[in-house]
Amino acid sequence: MTGLTKVYGAGDTAVRALDGVSVTFGQGRFTAIMGPSGSGKSTLMHCAAGLDTVTGGSVLLNDQDLTKLSDTALTRLRRTRIGFVFQSFNLLPTLTAKQNILLPLELAGAKPDPRWMTTVIDTLGLADRLGHVPSQLSGGQQQRVACARAMLPRPDVIFADEPTGNLDSRTGHELLEFLRRSVRELGQTIVMVTHDPHAAAYADRVVLLADGRIVDDIENPTADAVLGRLRTLGV
């Protein structure tokens, strides 16, 4: 992202949610985005994933500028090249886990690579849950289905907005372990928003936002280092 700005509203009520953010998320890396409430984390993820329009700046996915694409081209690109995992899972309730996982590829008119599908399902520990609908799955299992759905098309990047926000701490740490494995073992690129310094410590890098700007960038973060830095921002 280069010089990314996002202004909501206009005139006296305008809110500058992103104020010239330039950042690169490396391939095959796990990056956490942290910062105080209202600092622009979700806005950054949504603009980066092409879920929201930008006011200024550019978002390059490899060489393609998402801000220059038509709605149709963006929708097509999002189905296969960008994965998104939401705090609230966002699974379709009447579809089985397997049908949910296959949905983005089906919408794109593509077939899954069977070997990759087995790898993703095994990495996320879902093999014996594929025939269940979401209401028959625990929160942690539902979120793993959401991760498998995001990973199956082999997207260039997965964005996860507080993926452990609705999980108890043990299930949350299990999910983070799966995410880390998918980066280390499968080469997935993940960018995750979190409020939890322990969750951020699973990442390779933490980018800190405040008032719509990047204020710090921590490599190989520990929970203590992140917590210390957040305290200086008054969190």
Ligand SMILES: Nc1ncnc2c1ncn2[C@@H]1O[C@H](COP(=O)(O)OP(=O)(O)OP(=O)(O)O)[C@@H](O)[C@H]1O
């Ligand atoms: N649709 C919108 N319309 C107007 N203002 C918005 C909108 N979405 C976000 N904002 C404002 O933009 C700023 C950044 O919001 P954003 O949701 O990106 O922050 P955040 O860091 O993700 O916050 P939180 O940690 O509380 O989820 C805030 O001041 C927020 O009120």
